[in-house]
Amino acid sequence: MGIRNQIIGLIRFSYPATEGFAASALGDDALQDMLYDPARLAKRFAFLETLTLPSLAAQTDPDFTCVILAGSTLPDEWKDRLRTQADRFPFLRFAFLDRMGPLAAAKRGFRRNVDGGVTHVTGFRLDDDDALGIDYIEKTRDRAARLIDGGFAETPACLAFTRGLYFDINSSDQPFHQFREAYAPSLACAMITSPDIPTCIYRYNHRRIATFIPTYLEPGGNEMFIRLQHDDNDSNRSAPPHAVPLSTRKGAKILRERFGIDPEAAARLMPTTPKDWQ
Template sequence: MTVRNQIIGLIRFSYPATEGFAVSGMDEDALLAMLYDPARLASRFAYLETITLPSLAAQTDGDFTCVILAGDTLPDACKKRLRALRDRFPFVRPIFMERMGPLPSAKRSFRRAVRDGTTHVTGFRLDDDDALAVDYIAKTRDRADRLIAGGFADNPLAIAFTRGLYWDLNDRAAPFREFRETYAPSLACAMVTSPDMDTCIYRYNHRRLASFIPTWLEPGGAAMFIRTLHDTNDSGRSIPPHSKPMDTVQGRKLLVTRFGLDPDVAMGLMRGGAS
């Protein structure tokens, strides 16, 4: 059998899931009012268009699709703006879906992007305010293809790179810190599955992923992800206590060399502007 491994990413953009987020338990009207507040949506678009998608556009391997999942109740102007992103980022595929749980919405999103003839899907997850290193797709494909060839992907299998940067958009004095996760992080992490998608990378809490499926963890090499911290993080992110501070000059350099970002434009998102 000829192996055709398709790489598909999923970004959830203000999607009103019925569970899985700190705000999911809100009354639906209140939840939509919060998610679709114009100021909040403006900031989410700024992160998406300035940090997340440019890091994907800079990939050394451009053979992938990235679904952006949003609710079918998203304001029309925002739907139009997401669709227009395809002109700048041809790998983007916006999907607007009714409200449901995080797992069924994720599985449906991945399935809609599967091409005919695909034998395996390597599905990665990414938040709309984070970034992946420019060689993430290439390295993920390499590891996935080797594991598939070795017979290790007959059942779901995870691949994760654990070294990355935390970037505090509120800390102008020392915004960057380096860290290596002790488990699969929630980004720079993918799952190899069959194309019918009985499960996907959103099935398990990433901290416990290796408790349920075989997981290839790769701690070495250069930083593979950026996790941002700012005032609207849903998950209450914080700087890990054992992270190492990084000089801002070095951090700015990595924005360019590892993530394909314009440091002046990207750091303009920080509180008080660029530094």
Template sequence: MRAQVIVVIRFSYVADAGFKISAQGLGAIRGTLYDPDRLARRFQLFEALTLPSLLAQTDDDFTLAVLIGDDFPSDARARLSRLVAPLRDARLIALPPHNNYKSTKLAMDACLNPDATHVISVRLDDDDALGRDCIAAQKHVAPQVAALGPANSPAVICFNNGLFLELSDQGNRLFGVIEKLPLGIGMGMIAPVGARPTIFSTDHRRVHTRWNCYTEALTPRFIRTVHRDNDSDALVSGEKPKYSDHDLDRILATHFPFTRAELLALKP
């Protein structure tokens, strides 16, 4: 088995469905996603959280596919290209509007290595962060979980332990969560090359109803941001461990390339 990890980030991609405002049409979606103030906030979080977490991976042998619209503003596209350049294998994939499954599948197909036998497709939003060993954990765990099921059957690996970072004009708040439902940040699916299913084939909260799913709840492996631009409701589905400031400092130092002071200082 030669598994290629492909992390897919939809950076303000104009999909033709899936947003709260989708019923208003592509013009409304494009106007919202490409609003200069909103784009500036997305770049702030991408540069402060998402990108550093990718650069800090203990295993840097992965492909990053950044999905953007084919009409993404040219200055923003140039900025994004410069930002991801330090990664070992990062590509901008510009596509016209499709649904999220089709667009992400096309993006992954465009990045496929010719010698790969399997793909581990991984979800990540442009405003969230991965723990340092998330890629390494996917590579270690995914083949073992896949081997437990029928031959060539997809399997899903997700991480339910992490931190929520709420950004607010009244002051940011950082707290721990252990979700009871599968969480999309860093979630991956291992499947043979050419298989139809990917990690974007269904809602991330329901993957365990369609495929074998391994949930790792002991190691903090994500930071999710909660802010004004969230399109989905950022609700905790499980427990909130009562971490002290010392506990949070220890978790961050062990698993993430950030300090608590840096996260609490981010602008909402």
């Protein structure tokens, strides 16, 4: 039987996990009040609809599925708004799950969307405020095929692209930096497994994946991810000390050409639009 490798992504959208996030220690009611605050959700939708989903829609290889994982307790009006995205983005699927650990929830999200007859699943992770380069799926499929053909994915194996763009929406003076991560980043990173999903890309801290899983890192080429910086980040996302600043005009051009993102729409995410945006 020939190799059939299905590519599936998973985005956690305000999912009330029992661990793994700064707010996970909160009780059910307090966590839901925080996650489902209308102003917060409106902001998360703005990021998702302006950056994340357009970058997936622009993929040069459209043969993939992306699952949005959200809580079963997400209010209906917001569930409906998520579901309407499938009209614009046919690659989307949804998993509304009860509160549980982040790994268990992620594995269920992946497993529910595995096609029959596939020999491998390459599962990628993506936050709801980040974006992927327009050739991410194409290159991930190619690199995964090479690893599988070479016998390097008989057990779970990872692959990641380490060059990306930091985009600070609160910095009108210097919103863009280029950087190459020294380890597998938390995005533009995927794990090849068997179709029963014995583990998944959310199993390990991305900084330590190579400690446990054979990992292929590709540092060259163009920017493959956008890491957004804003006031609602769960973890610190400041640009690393050795990141290279880019002119605002060049950064806006990269948004359009590398990520399929409308620079004018992205500028509306910023409290103050830089004068030399375009």
